Amino acid sequence: DSGVTQTPKHLITATGQRVTLRCSPRSGDLSVYWYQQSLDQGLQFLIQYYNGEERAKGNILERFSAQQFPDLHSELNLSSLELGDSALYFCASGEQDYEQFFGPGTRLTVL
């Protein structure tokens, strides 16, 4: 158990819908990262937050947004969902230059 929790574990929704994925980092970790794992793109970095502020952005679509709250939990919002958004979404937390510990992931299926 990495200490990072993600909810929900599975999510099935329809095209055009909006979903919110939630992540609670390990106790004491200020950085939260979001990654997407899909068959065609592999594991890709989406976005990083550090103590509530956006720190770095990767290949995150404009339809996607994230935030980190004062209690350090983070949410990833995916809107206008398309079939191609079906993927495993991971949250990770850790120190900036140290290990990134990953949560169990949320498997999103868009039908």
Place this chain on the structure above:
Amino acid sequence: AQKVTQAQTEISVVEKEDVTLDCVYETRDTTYYLFWYKQPPSGELVFLIRRNSFDEQNEISGRYSWNFQKSTSSFNFTITASQVVDSAVYFCALSEATETSGSRLTFGEGTQLTVNP
């Protein structure tokens, strides 16, 4: 831009064989970190090791060992006396930890290791 290449897409071995997973990376920075993660069939990503660019000492942890060679930009992972439970996808990753890139991980495409009984 940073890049990680895991040339072996799939490897299949018989239990008790030794197996080496290759990882080659590209980066322009002098300070960076290399990682290996394991993804078993259940899907979670399990951290195995982190190495910083200034520490080329090889590391051994039980049946696992890692060989970091800066001269060839490689960070290879060897499992000795493989077991069926080692069957998983293994990812090599690179982090540059810069002001603009944060400390994002760039992953290789992964190597699917199957250990047969």
